[in-house]
Amino acid sequence: MAYSKGKSYVTQSELAKMLNFSQQSISRKLKELEDDKLIVRIISKEGEIIRLTEEGERFLSSCLSSLKDAILSLHSLEIKGNIVSGLGEGKIFLSMDYYKNHINKVMGFDPYPGTLNIIIYDKLSLENRLLLDSSPSLIVPEYKQKDRVLGAVRLYPASINKLTPAAVVIPLRTIHPKSVIEVISPFHLREKLNLKDGNEVTIEVYV
Template sequence: MLNISQQSVSRKLKELEDDKLIVRIISKEGEIIRLTEEGEKVLNSCLTTLKDAILSVHSLQIRGNIVSGLGEGRIFISMDYYKTQINKLLGFEPYPGTLNIVIYDKRSLENRLLLDSSSSLLIPEYKYKDRVLGAVKLYPASINNLKPAAVVIPLRTVHPKSVLEVISPYYLREKLNIKDGDEVVVEVYI
């Protein structure tokens, strides 16, 4: 499972034993490996460090430039199903349309990719007449410190990962006095 050789495993176990982090008991049935008290302390310290690192990330910052979209966001956000779900999950009725942002720096793109593995609010897929309205992930956010807002990530989209869509109860271009090419900062709360 670890994709390493038996020799490498044996060498690592020997190192842990030499460092007094484990005790190995060899019998004719096989080998029993137990953590020592010091080994437990080291393991608990590692777990605490990991937990702190994971829980300390409360928000991610994504920078990008405003671009015009194709107008598809307006069509979907105007649908009663999505409007109702957004209002239920986020507590606001969205302005009919999304603000598209092209991510231009590596750190922001890494943060955008982190969203894919972060917990989100979810609008489930919905069968409506002869079509299926796709599921959408929602992340509460602010844009240039303006709240409320949210990042929307449709599970079926034509946008590459470098394009972020933001919704709000406001017409964001007017409210923030922004236009195509302007830089914005989106703070996504995870």
Template sequence: MTYSKGKSYVTQTELARLLNFSQQSISRKLKELEEDKLIVRIISKEGEIIRLTEEGEKFLNTCLTSLKDAILSLHSIEIRGNIVSGLGEGKIFLSMEYYKTQINKIMGFDPYPGTLNIVIYDKQSLENRLLLDSSPSLLIPEYKQKDRVLGAVKLYPASINSIKPAAVVMPLRTTHPKSVIEIISPFYLREKLNLKDGDEVTIEVYV
């Protein structure tokens, strides 16, 4: 984002890169915003400059207020379980540039290349885990490559043993039973929390 005379603006190329959208998609959306008088587009030597109108700034502030209210209304679901070793699928998943980029964009951190697997044993924690299936989540959308499709993944902001940031990850296509959940974090959690297989942990999932 660039600043000029107290006003913020961004080029169309930068916007497409930041949002991971095609130029065509960005152009269509910008046309809609321009028709709604929320932005103006200016041609300059730097390219096409996108700037909010006064009405656009008011609309953005309204959105930010709504987002703040939504964040403040978050409540948590507690899940307890025991650490188990995985099959290495999480490491493969987190080594893919698409997922790494999306997690950084959505969660604001670069994930450690591997997930922490937890098996849920007690009834209340399992019931809480099942609640997540019908709770609002953040979403990494499905992405089609030439030779394969990278499946969609649900993300839930979380903490584990009070350590943040972290997130519960739930691929929409998975072989894991409902009693197993995976946690990602910028930290190597086994080392950060001095964990070994069998140790019990407490996860607070924010929904």
């Protein structure tokens, strides 16, 4: 449960504002939590005050513990390579609302319209790239339009030269060999990181 300025409670209106939910949605969710005996709701002059029950505190503690375990279980794969120019296809696809909206939904950012292409040059980095094919990923699903099919894309949260947010994108249908990967970000990466063709970069892919 969120707390407000050191208080051990939060009002319904404060909670709705923090979570960017409507009052109606918050009321519905709170009713479910109350029915499950995870919270109590108290009417006061400040409005409706929400407190966790003892059972709610235990449940929250369990959720936080599970989240901590999940975070600690994350590991990264390091991939090094050199910047190369692409064919401009990334700009076309990332300008489409379908891909922009889905990437924002799963990655939490609006991608800059264009991908940064990196060619892998060492054995360990290529092995780590191949490991991605069998690693869990976020997915932008295939979408069939009347006159064409927008292919599915796998997304892996990443950093590039320690800059985040970013993601490695692997289209399920691609002309690139395994030795070439594409990185997206809300930033124009060439400008943000002062990169040009031939520069070496280090990508940390979180799997």
